[in-house]
Amino acid sequence: MTVKISKSIPPLLWIGAFIASIFLIVPFIGLSQRTPWSTFFQIVTEEAVFQSITLSLVVATSATAICFLLGLPLGWVLARSHVKGLKVIRAIVLLPMVLPPVAGGTALLFALGRKGFIGEKLDSWFGLTLPFTTAGAIIAATFVSLPFFVLAIETAASQLDTHFEESSLSLGAGPTRTFFTASLPMIKPAIFAGIALSWARALGEFGATITFAGDNPERTRTLPLQLFVALETNPERAMVLGMLMVIISLSVLVALRGKWISTQ
Amino acid sequence: MTTSQNFRGILRLNAFLAVFSFLSLSCGLSQNSLHVMAASSLTEAFEEIAEEFKKETQVEISLTIAGSASLASQIEDGAKVDVVAVADEETMKRINSTKRVEEGSLEIFATNYLVLATPLGNPGSIESLQDLKGRISAICSPQVPCGKLSLKLAIQENIDLNPSSLEPNVRSVRTKIELGEVDAGLIYITDVNAKINYITIDRSEQIATNYPIASIQGGKIESTDFIEFVLSPAGQKILEKYRFGAPS
Numbered sequence: 001m002t003v004k005i006s007k008s009i010p011p012l013l014w015i016g017a018f019i020a021s022i023f024l025i026v027p028f029i030g031l032s033q034r035t036p037w038s039t040f041f042q043i044v045t046e047e048a049v050f051q052s053i054t055l056s057l058v059v060a061t062s063a064t065a066i067c068f069l070l071g072l073p074l075g076w077v078l079a080r081s082h083v084k085g086l087k088v089i090r091a092i093v094l095l096p097m098v099l100p101p102v103a104g105g106t107a108l109l110f111a112l113g114r115k116g117f118i119g120e121k122l123d124s125w126f127g128l129t130l131p132f133t134t135a136g137a138i139i140a141a142t143f144v145s146l147p148f149f150v151l152a153i154e155t156a157a158s159q160l161d162t163h164f165e166e167s168s169l170s171l172g173a174g175p176t177r178t179f180f181t182a183s184l185p186m187i188k189p190a191i192f193a194g195i196a197l198s199w200a201r202a203l204g205e206f207g208a209t210i211t212f213a214g215d216n217p218e219r220t221r222t223l224p225l226q227l228f229v230a231l232e233t234n235p236e237r238a239m240v241l242g243m244l245m246v247i248i249s250l251s252v253l254v255a256l257r258g259k260w261i262s263t264q
Numbered sequence: 265m266t267t268s269q270n271f272r273g274i275l276r277l278n279a280f281l282a283v284f285s286f287l288s289l290s291c292g293l294s295q296n297s298l299h300v301m302a303a304s305s306l307t308e309a310f311e312e313i314a315e316e317f318k319k320e321t322q323v324e325i326s327l328t329i330a331g332s333a334s335l336a337s338q339i340e341d342g343a344k345v346d347v348v349a350v351a352d353e354e355t356m357k358r359i360n361s362t363k364r365v366e367e368g369s370l371e372i373f374a375t376n377y378l379v380l381a382t383p384l385g386n387p388g389s390i391e392s393l394q395d396l397k398g399r400i401s402a403i404c405s406p407q408v409p410c411g412k413l414s415l416k417l418a419i420q421e422n423i424d425l426n427p428s429s430l431e432p433n434v435r436s437v438r439t440k441i442e443l444g445e446v447d448a449g450l451i452y453i454t455d456v457n458a459k460i461n462y463i464t465i466d467r468s469e470q471i472a473t474n475y476p477i478a479s480i481q482g483g484k485i486e487s488t489d490f491i492e493f494v495l496s497p498a499g500q501k502i503l504e505k506y507r508f509g510a511p512s
Contacts, residue, residue, distance in 0.1 A: 114400075115444040131445050132400065132428040214429030214440070215405060228432070232333035233407045 028246060035243040036236050043240040048217070052226040053244075056203055059134065059222055063141035063202040064195055067149040071194065075153025076179075097147045104143055105211025112139065113212070136213035137220045141205045145198035152197060156190030157183075196256030200249045297324040298486050299344065303332045303351040303409070303475070304433045305376065305452050309506040310349070316502065317493050323486050331408045331433040339364060339480065346483035347490050349475060351376070352409035356476040369487070370478040373494045375509035376452045377472040378413055381441050381462045388447025393423050393465060399447040402440045405430035410437075413473050414450045420471060425450075454507045472509060 036043075043049060078090055096104050112119040114129050122128040130136040164186065168178040206224035213220040215229070223245055230238035302310045307329050314325035328335070332350040336358045339345060350356055353372075359365060382390050388399050403425060404411035411430065418425045428446065431437045437449045442459045456462045477494055479487035493499050500510060 109443060109445065113443060113445050129400070210432065214402065215431065216427075216429055220429075229405060229407060232331070232337055235337070 031239065031242050031246065035239045039236065040240055040243070043237055044244060046237075049226065049237065049241065051218070052221055052223050052241075055134070055137075055219075055221065056223040059137050059141050059205075060199050060202040062138045063145055063205075064149075064199040066138070066142045067146050067198040067202075068191070068195065071146050071149030071198070072153055072191070075150040075194075076157050076183075078150065079154045079157035093147055093150050095147075096144045097151075101144055101205065101207030101209075102211050105140060105208035108140060108143060108208065108212040112136075131212060132214045132216050132220060134213075134219045137209050137222060140208040140212045141202035144205050144208055145201040148197040148201050149194040152190045152194030153187060156187045160186055192256045196252055199256075200252050203249060203252075204245065297326040298346045298484055298490055299326050299328070300347045300349070300490065301328045301330070301335045301339070301343075301345050302349045303335065304329055304435055305351055305410070305454055306349060306475070307435075309454075309503050309508065312502050312505075313494060313499055316498060317490060320493070320498075321486070321489060323489070325490070333407045333409075335359075345480050346487045347477065347479050349373070349477040349494075350409070351475055352412065352473045353476055354412065355409060356478060359478075364480050366479040366481050366483070366487070369491065370476055371491060371495060372474045372511040373477045373491075373499075374475040374503050375472040375511060376454055376475065377469045377509070378410070378417055378450045379453050379456060379462045379464050379468065380448055381438070381451045381456065381460045382448045383441055383444040383446075384459065384461055386461055387444065390448040391463065393418075393421055393425075396423070396425060396448060400428045400445070401425070402429040402431050402437045402446045402449040403427045404434050404437055404450070405432055408433055409473055410434040410450070410452060413471065416471050417450070417465065417468060420467060421465070456507070474511065475508070 044053070074093065078086060078093070108116075109131065110116050112122070112130050114120070114123055114131060119130060122130070130139060160183070164182045165178055168182040169175070173181070203222075204224055205222070206228065209220060209222060210225055210228070215221055215225050221229070223241060227238055227241040227245070230241060300310070300314070310327060310329070314327055318324055328338075328345070330338070332352065332355040335348060335350060336355050339348060339359050340362050348356075348359060350359070356365070356370065360370075380390065380393060382388065388395075390396065390399065403414040406412055406415055410433075414425065427449075429440065431440065431449075434451050434455050438451050438455050438457070438460065440446045441449045441451070442457075451462075453462075453464075477491055479491060494503075504510070
C-alpha cells in the first residue's frame with residue numbers, strides 16, 4: 001500500500017515541486033558561484049570575521065538554551081491545556097515569526113531598552129542596560145527563534161498518542177513523573193527539531209539584533225551584521241560570510257532535523 | 265470531480281497571479297519617470313525638490329533613498345538609475361570607479377556638518393565631545409559618509425570616541441538619541457529635529473562634507489535638467505530650508 005501511495009503523486013504536483021525546489025536552490029548556486037573559494041579560509045580566519053563567528057556561536061547557542069528552557073513548557077501547555085485565553089497566547093507566540101524582525105527589535109527597545117517600561121527599572125534598580133550588549137543580542141535572537149521551538153513541541157505534543165501517559169497516570173504516577181518518564185521521551189525527536197530550527201534561526205538573526213542591540217564590533221556584531229557591513233565595504237568578505245552561514249545552517253538542519261524526520 | 269475542478273481552478277488562478285505580479289513588478293518604473301537615487305540625509309529635501317521639479321517640467325521623479333554606501337553598491341551591481349546624489353565625494357569616486365558616471369556631469373550641490381546631539385533634557389549632561397568618555401553613545405558606521413566624517417572629527421579633535429554602537433545610517437543614530445537609548449550621538453545638522461537637543465562643535469564646520477550629484481551613463485536626457493534644477497536658486501532654497509550649506 002505505501003509503495004502505491006508514493007508512486008501516485010499527480011504529475012502536476014511534481015512540476016510544482018520541481019519549480020519550488022529550483023526557486024529555493026538557485027540563489028545558493030548564485031552565491032556559491034561568486035564565492036572566492038581560493039581565499040575562503042584566509043577570510044574566515046581574519047580577526048574581525050573570526051570574532052563574529054565566535055560571537056554568533058555564543059549568541060545562537062545561548063538563545064537556543066533559553067528557547068529550550070522556556071519553549072518546552074510553553075509548547076506543552078499550549079498543546080495540552082484548555083485554559084481560556086490560550087488562543088490569544090498561541091497567536092502572540094507566532095507573531096515574531098511573521099513580523100519583520102526590525103519591528104520585533106523596536107518592540108524590544110520599547111520594553112527592555114534604557115527608557116523602556118521594564119528596561120528603565122532594570123537600569124535604575126540594578127544598573128543593568130541591555131542595548132549594545134551581548135545579553136541584548138541574545139535576547140533579540142531568543143525573541144525571534146522561540147516560536148520555532150514552541151511550535152515544534154506543540155505540534156508533537158498534540159499529535160502524541162496519550163496511551164502511555166494514561167497508563168502511567170492510572171498506575172499512580174503523578175503528572176510530573178509522568179511528564180518526565182512517559183511524555184518527554186516520546187517528544188525527543190521534536191525537541192531535536194526545535195533545537196535545530198531555533199538555533200539556525202538565531203544564527204541568522206539580523207533585524208531585531210541591529211535595532212535592539214545595535215552594532216558594536218566586540219559585543220553585538222554577529223555574522224549577519226558583519227555580512228551587512230561587509231556588503232558595503234568588502235563584497236568578497238560578504239560572499240564568504242554568506243556562504244559560511246549557508247554551510248553552518250545547512251549542516252545543523254540536516255544533522256538534527258534529518259534525525260527527527262527519520263525517527264518519525 | 266468538484267475537488268479536482270476546484271484544484272485546477274486554483275492552479276490556473278495561481279499561474280495567472282504569478283505572471284501578473286511578475287509583469288506589474290517589471291514594469292513598476294514607468295517610462296516617463298526619472299530614477300533618482302539619494303543619500304538618507306537628503307530624504308525630505310529631495311522629496312520636496314522632486315515635487316517642485318515635477319511642477320515645473322511634468323517629469324515624474326522616482327526616488328530611491330538609502331545609505332550612500334548601499335547606493336554605490338547597487339550602482340556597481342548595475343542598477344538602472346539616471347541621477348545619483350550621495351553624501352560625500354569618496355562615495356562618488358567609488359561609483360565613478362566603474363566608469364558609470366556621465367563625464368562632466370558631476371557637481372557639488374550642498375554641504376553638511378556634524379553636531380553633537382543628546383536626548384531632550386540632556387540626561388547624560390553632555391556638553392562637549394570630551395564628555396562622551398565612558399558614556400553610551402552612537403555614531404554612524406564608518407562605511408557610510410557620516411561615519412567617516414565622525415572619525416575624521418575625532419582625529420581632528422584628538423578624541424577617542426569609543427561608541428557603543430555603529431549605526432547603519434544617520435537616521436538610526438538619531439532614533440537611538442530620540443529614544444534615550446544613548447546619552448549622545450553625532451548626526452548631521454540637517455538631521456536635527458524638535459525631539460532632540462544639539463550642541464555645535466567648534467571646528468566641525470571646517471570639515472564639512474560635500475554632497476556630489478551626477479548623472480549615470482545611459483540615463484535619460486532629463487537628468488541634466490534635474491541636476492540644473494538642484495543647483496538653481498529654487499533647488500538651493502529648498503536645501504537651505506533643511507539646513508544644508510551652499511557649495512563654496
